[in-house]
Amino acid sequence: MMIEKKGDSIILSLNKDFYNDTAIDSVMRNFAEVCEIEREDSDGYYIVHLNGEGAEEIALEFANHVLALMKVV
Amino acid sequence: MENIKLSDDGNYAIVFVNPEVYSLPTIYSAAYVFLDRAYIVLDKEKERVVVYLKPKEKENPEKLGMEFHNELLNYANYSSRVKENNEITKMIVQRALLSADTTLAQDMEDKEIEELIQELEKEEDENVKNIVKELKDDDRKKGG
Numbered sequence: 001m002m003i004e005k006k007g008d009s010i011i012l013s014l015n016k017d018f019y020n021d022t023a024i025d026s027v028m029r030n031f032a033e034v035c036e037i038e039r040e041d042s043d044g045y046y047i048v049h050l051n052g053e054g055a056e057e058i059a060l061e062f063a064n065h066v067l068a069l070m071k072v073v
Numbered sequence: 074m075e076n077i078k079l080s081d082d083g084n085y086a087i088v089f090v091n092p093e094v095y096s097l098p099t100i101y102s103a104a105y106v107f108l109d110r111a112y113i114v115l116d117k118e119k120e121r122v123v124v125y126l127k128p129k130e131k132e133n134p135e136k137l138g139m140e141f142h143n144e145l146l147n148y149a150n151y152s153s154r155v156k157e158n159n160e161i162t163k164m165i166v167q168r169a170l171l172s173a174d175t176t177l178a179q180d181m182e183d184k185e186i187e188e189l190i191q192e193l194e195k196e197e198d199e200n201v202k203n204i205v206k207e208l209k210d211d212d213r214k215k216g217g
Contacts, residue, residue, distance in 0.1 A: 001080070001114055001127065003114070018116070060127065063112060064108050064112055067101075068105065068108055
């Protein structure tokens, strides 16, 4: 899966062909209270760093929320 | 199945989708159906769309992958039906909009009333003619 664990941090890679930054930023704002989240642009991917307790499950939920928003944005 | 694989740890299914067979909106639509049952991440690999499906509850990931494939087929069929019926749908909507247009409806009503008046006038003329004819006939009988 496009989720990688690095120490306490979880790295989620979202392909730019299927996800857009507007949806990602919107979900980042919604998840800001539960987790520390940062986004960076890489070649063909949006790399989302999630830090905090339960970050792995939050990353999976994060990906689902972005996908759900793709229908709207 | 060739298009469905299990991850090494067996925790999630990897579904390979040919984008020439299933369009991106079809893939999104199928994915939305599974949002409450699985964690989904989309990716691309060698011109194929890769769908990672991790069940939220204790569910067989492979079965989930197969169900996802069925859903793809379902939405592909739905979108082709929508395309086929597009013209008919357009016609129905146009007709509905026309009937909702009050000015057009008013024009139609005015025309109908005008036709009725003309018909009545015609009938009235014929009645008057008949009465005149009857009176003339009576006069002739009396005079004769």
